[in-house]
Amino acid sequence: MSQHVRGVVARAKGDPVRVETIVVPDPGPGEAVVKVQACGVCHTDLHYREGGINDDFPFLLGHEAAGVVEQVGPGVTDVQPGDFVVLNWRAVCGHCRACRRGRPQYCFDTHNARQKMTLTDGTELTPALGIGAFAEKTLVAAGQCTKVDPAASPAAAGLLGCGVMAGFGAAVNTGGVGRGDSIAVIGCGGVGMAGIAGAKVAGASKIIAVDVDERKLKWAERFGATDTVDSSKTDAVEAVRSLTGGFGADVVIEAVGRPETYRQAFYARDLAGTVVLVGVPTPRMKLELPLLDVFGRGGALKSSWYGDCLPSRDFPMLVDLYLQGRLDLDAFVSETITLDEVEDAFARMHKGDVLRSVVIL
The missing domain is CATH 3.40.50.720 (NAD(P)-binding Rossmann-like Domain)
Known part of the structure; x- marks a missing residue:
């Protein structure tokens, strides 16, 4: 059955974001539902709110996230419920000309979940970078889930999903x-x-x-x-x-x-x-x-683009560096906040007062 969770939505260009009830469907083939534990506040989310990416409002914001896989759909084998994962916005296809040449980090046909998350009235949401992780739970393509060492702090590991990796x-x-x-x-x-x-x-x-x-x-x-x-x-x-x-x-x-x-x-x-x-x-x-x-x-x-990364290769490596004390991901976390404080975090980010505010769920 679909689930109702709280999420941060941008309804219109320039309007303050607000927390609303989001409907997350059960995962279909090749999809996964992830219980989000932490999500960084990135400039890209602000660009979405300001209409700087496209006009596909309303947006479900948030994309620098880590969490635990809760459900997987038919055909998913790379991750399973209980896995600690970092979300990425480049699930590689394995079939395009870049992938066939052994260069999946340049995949030209990356994909996201096929189903849409919605508001309670049925309005379809556009998830930021195909993720939408300023929410208690989110639906993604299973290939967007990269399993990493669960010893890592979710607040730190989630930042690999965008800015740190870039x-x-x-x-x-x-x-x-x-x-x-x-x-x-x-x-x-x-x-x-x-x-x-x-x-x-x-x-x-x-x-x-x-x-x-x-x-x-x-x-x-x-x-x-x-x-x-x-x-x-x-x-x-x-x-x-x-x-x-x-x-x-x-x-x-x-x-x-x-x-x-x-x-x-x-x-x-x-x-x-x-x-x-x-x-x-x-x-x-x-x-x-x-x-x-x-x-x-x-x-x-x-x-x-995205640090020319291959998430399945690079995310676990960077988490290992973090756990070895060689990459101080904790230093990027300027503050931790709640879903209700995202709009204020945008203002602090715009002023340059923080490196990253991180939403903890």
């Missing part, structure tokens, strides 16, 4: 940061901090944090930054070059998503270095670079 993967998977490399991270929000943490785990020798907020630069040191640059007071490109012997960093991560910071990243890298764009731009933004500079500087200009 930043960590941008450094390690997309940027290929390795031992002895230098890296600069422009933009020290949650994703940028995860890039810094990833670079530390990978053995980078020089990790430069760049931001305009002194508080974030202080936080960056906790995650592994060896140097900080306040780009509101100094030229970021010149500062990064100065800190790398005049050459520029081997890898520069742009975690803001703006043309001006991308240009900084482009010119702050060494010859044959790599730029990784993980910050999300808006549709109207344009980038202009001298084509001769693109040619003459060589190297690689990459975009990182």
Whole structure:
């Protein structure tokens, strides 16, 4: 039978979110119902509320989540009731041209649950990133459930579902940061901090944090930054070059998503270095670079979508690093809140007062 639970819904563009009763159906073939234990408040959820993703209101928000599988539908074998899982928004298909080439992290046909969760009047909900985890329970495709070590804190593990994986993967998977490399991270929000943490785990020798907020630069040191640059007071490109012997960093991560910071990243890298764009731009933004500079500087200009991750491979590994004390996921959790406090958490996030607020259920 379907279940009635509480969930955070965005009804219309810009309207404050509110907690409403959500109807969660029994899982169908290839689906699972997950009892949510924790869910991070991500900028993407705010983008949904503001109509920045699409206009498919009403939205059931929340996607950075961990919880326990409660029910599975027919044909599900990879997870079973009682499994502790982190939810992901890229359930790979196994059949597209990327999957057939052995590159499932680039799957071109990822999927979500086929059934819809609804309001009590039957109005269908659009779950954020196909998850909708600001709710006591949610319905997802079973492939969106990645089983991890249950010894991990749900509040910490859930953050792997989006921001931490995006930043960590941008450094390690997309940027290929390795031992002895230098890296600069422009933009020290949650994703940028995860890039810094990833670079530390990978053995980078020089990790430069760049931001305009002194508080974030202080936080960056906790995650592994060896140097900080306040780009509101100094030229970021010149500062990064100065800190790398005049050459520029081997890898520069742009975690803001703006043309001006991308240009900084482009010119702050060494010859044959790599730029990784993980910050999300808006549709109207344009980038202009001298084509001769693109040619003459060589190297690689990459975009990182979800940290080029394969959840089944990367989530358990990062949880193991966390349990070994090598990746401080707890440091990303600025505060824990309830479902009723999500709207206030959006305001704190928008002001830059927190890295992550985490809803505990």
